[in-house]
Amino acid sequence: DAKTTQPPSMDCAEGRAANLPCNHSTISGNEYVYWYRQIHSQGPQYIIHGLKNNETNEMASLIITEDRKSSTLILPHATLRDTAVYYCIVRGPLGANNLFFGTGTRLTVIP
Amino acid sequence: DAGVIQSPRHEVTEMGQEVTLRCKPISGHNSLFWYRQTMMRGLELLIYFNNNVPIDDSGMPEDRFSAKMPNASFSTLKIQPSEPRDSAVYFCASSFSRAAGNEQFFGPGTRLTVL
Numbered sequence: 214d215a216k217t218t219q220p221p222s223m224d225c226a227e228g229r230a231a232n233l234p235c236n237h238s239t240i241s242g243n244e245y246v247y248w249y250r251q252i253h254s255q256g257p258q259y260i261i262h263g264l265k266n267n268e269t270n271e272m273a274s275l276i277i278t279e280d281r282k283s284s285t286l287i288l289p290h291a292t293l294r295d296t297a298v299y300y301c302i303v304r305g306p307l308g309a310n311n312l313f314f315g316t317g318t319r320l321t322v323i324p
Numbered sequence: 325d326a327g328v329i330q331s332p333r334h335e336v337t338e339m340g341q342e343v344t345l346r347c348k349p350i351s352g353h354n355s356l357f358w359y360r361q362t363m364m365r366g367l368e369l370l371i372y373f374n375n376n377v378p379i380d381d382s383g384m385p386e387d388r389f390s391a392k393m394p395n396a397s398f399s400t401l402k403i404q405p406s407e408p409r410d411s412a413v414y415f416c417a418s419s420f421s422r423a424a425g426n427e428q429f430f431g432p433g434t435r436l437t438v439l
Binding site (some may be wrong): 247251255256257258259262312313314315316 | 328366367369415417427428429430431432433
């Protein structure tokens with residue numbers, strides 16, 4: 214699975230959009246980009262994933278660049294409950310079930 | 325759905341004792357994963373099962389660790405004998421594997437302290 218690079222920490226004002234970047238320059242054609250987050254003392258929580266197209270769900274939007282070498286997770290209106298460590302993970306389809314979590318980005322939402 | 329259920333939520337034991345962690349995956353999921361999280365090493369995959377069969381146990385640290393999945397609704401992770409360096413939070417996760425991606429759903433974890 215391709216390696217990812219994320220900033221170690223970010224701050225965001227409550228109510229504003231949080232944009233979390235991820236670099237995955239060695240991603241291959243059949244690898245998906247996944248985002249998980251881990252709120253303190255809880256298990257990781259799936260947020261969203263995508264292959265080539267931008268994706269949106271009730272939690273967030275995922276913007277993947279055309280060359281697929283980087284992506285951005287967008288939380289449109291951050292709340293205090295969004296304070297967590299966010300992990301960007303690249304992995305293949307069936308047959309590569311393990312997730313390598315790395316160190317992630319610690320997002321702090323400030324009141 | 326109750327989600328992934330893990331027990332116990334907290335376990336404190338003494339070095340040398342046997343520890344058994346339990347997991348009930350989400351009904352209908354066909355893959356189950358055991359992870360360990362520490363401050364030093366982050367979140368690491370220990371082993372995962374597909375259709376109750378162990379597929380990859382390369383993350384199991386040593387022979388003191390063993391995992392079983394006797395049926396689709398239950399799995400155990402056993403440490404015998406336990407050591408202080410095994411202290412960590414152990415997470416169980418389950419998923420339904422499909423070609424379009426298979427998000428994993430994590431349980432609340434078991435916080436293990438070995439004295």
